[in-house]
Amino acid sequence: MKQLGVGIIGCGNISTSYLDLAPLFKSLNLVAVADINMDAANARAADYPVRAETVEGLLAATDVDVILNLTIPAVHHEITRQILEAGKHAYSEKPLVLTLEEGEHLRELAASKNLRIGSAPDTFLGGAHQLARAAIDSGKTGPIIGGTCHVMGHGMEAWHPNPDFFFQPGAGPVLDIGPYYVTNLIQLLGPVKSVASLATTTFPTRTIGNGDRLGETVPVDTPTNIHALLEFANGATVTLGTSWDVWAHRHGHMELYGADASLFLPDPNFFGGEVEIGGQDGEITALDGWDHPFGVPNQDDRANYRCAGLADMVAAIEEGREHRCNIDLAVHAVDVMTAILRAGEEKRFVELTTTCERPAALSPDEARALLA
Numbered sequence: 001m002k003q004l005g006v007g008i009i010g011c012g013n014i015s016t017s018y019l020d021l022a023p024l025f026k027s028l029n030l031v032a033v034a035d036i037n038m039d040a041a042n043a044r045a046a047d048y049p050v051r052a053e054t055v056e057g058l059l060a061a062t063d064v065d066v067i068l069n070l071t072i073p074a075v076h077h078e079i080t081r082q083i084l085e086a087g088k089h090a091y092s093e094k095p096l097v098l099t100l101e102e103g104e105h106l107r108e109l110a111a112s113k114n115l116r117i118g119s120a121p122d123t124f125l126g127g128a129h130q131l132a133r134a135a136i137d138s139g140k141t142g143p144i145i146g147g148t149c150h151v152m153g154h155g156m157e158a159w160h161p162n163p164d165f166f167f168q169p170g171a172g173p174v175l176d177i178g179p180y181y182v183t184n185l186i187q188l189l190g191p192v193k194s195v196a197s198l199a200t201t202t203f204p205t206r207t208i209g210n211g212d213r214l215g216e217t218v219p220v221d222t223p224t225n226i227h228a229l230l231e232f233a234n235g236a237t238v239t240l241g242t243s244w245d246v247w248a249h250r251h252g253h254m255e256l257y258g259a260d261a262s263l264f265l266p267d268p269n270f271f272g273g274e275v276e277i278g279g280q281d282g283e284i285t286a287l288d289g290w291d292h293p294f295g296v297p298n299q300d301d302r303a304n305y306r307c308a309g310l311a312d313m314v315a316a317i318e319e320g321r322e323h324r325c326n327i328d329l330a331v332h333a334v335d336v337m338t339a340i341l342r343a344g345e346e347k348r349f350v351e352l353t354t355t356c357e358r359p360a361a362l363s364p365d366e367a368r369a370l371l372a
Contacts, residue, residue: 003029004089004314005063009055009079010070011040014093017306018068019048024298025311026372027318034058059086066091066314073170077102080117084109089317091118091310094179096330098170100338100354103331110327116316118323119330122309124184125362126271127295131287132256132263133188133361135277141258144189147238150251151177151269155224155244161211164218166244172222173242174337177269181254182333184268185230185238188256191355192336194231199223199344202245228340233355240340271295272303292364293371311370312362324359332356 008015011033022028034053035041045052059082067083069076069092077097083090096119097103110117135141156163165171202225205217225245230238254265266273272295278284294305309325316323332354339350
């Protein structure tokens with residue numbers, strides 16, 4: 001498989017995950033990093049076998065074919081636009097953009113230049129979630145008729161030294177953690193038809209509990225407690241609860257209820273974990289017989305294969321096929337999430353204006369083919 005040169009714009013904490021894990025994949029050749037802060041770029045280049053560039057230099061680099069956008073979500077659209085204008089394929093951290101209009105603009109721009117756009121999350125390619133996909137596709141559950149998903153906690157202010165962003169428009173639990181849940185639901189069930197929600201902001205401020213700003217308060221200007229109802233095009237209805245106002249709960253991460261059996265999935269924020277199934281006898285047992293490489297623990301007893309979506313996109317470019325973390329999936333996920341927020345504000349059902357195909361399943365053999 002031919003390697004394409006990959007560069008990174010944005011050298012914050014998340015960049016180390018990509019730099020650490022890229023060598024696992026044979027299609028990826030990370031060659032350079034860039035940041036508006038050259039000290040940050042130089043620091044990454046000192047620790048990894050890549051060179052430091054200015055953002056302008058990276059966009060112009062002749063040995064870079066694909067650029068990974070790891071900037072803050074507020075500038076995802078602008079940076080990805082610059083990447084495409086420079087004639088390079090783009091892959092973005094989640095969420096791809098913050099508005100449907102931005103997503104549609106990037107889709108049109110990429111199509112006009114015959115370039116690819118990919119977007120995290122790629123955790124749905126993990127062994128656990130592909131096992132759940134195989135169970136649904138093989139008919140073990142019967143048609144999925146409903147489900148529940150919960151991502152609940154008390155936000156980032158206790159441990160993050162600069163949590164301001166998380167509580168501003170463009171973040172909150174729906175746009176920050178929601179992409180993992182929404183994207184996994186789409187790959188399991190297909191596109192969403194309409195949504196409704198209730199959304200509140202319980203605490204007007206948050207107190208920083210760590211770092212140099214210990215004790216400082218930050219304002220909360222986006223909903224932090226959102227309960228949504230998702231109607232899928234296939235008829236399934238799923239409840240999605242997202243909250244940073246909860247100290248403790250006993251909800252499972254994701255449960256899907258089929259006509260013949262129920263599935264219990266691990267956290268879609270991660271690649272691995274146990275998948276369970278319960279049928280008409282009432283017994284809940286682990287699904288087994290699955291040898292998927294993206295479910296094998298490789299980092300602190302956890303399966304972490306970040307870069308899988310990027311590697312699949314690079315391979316897809318060479319093979320002339322659609323990549324799984326594709327622009328249509330990413331734009332539809334953004335449409336779902338922003339519609340949830342709008343529904344909560346307006347207290348009504350919102351019809352989705354986009355759709356997408358379910359991304360192709362990733363079998364164990366196809367996953368192995370991506371690995372070095």
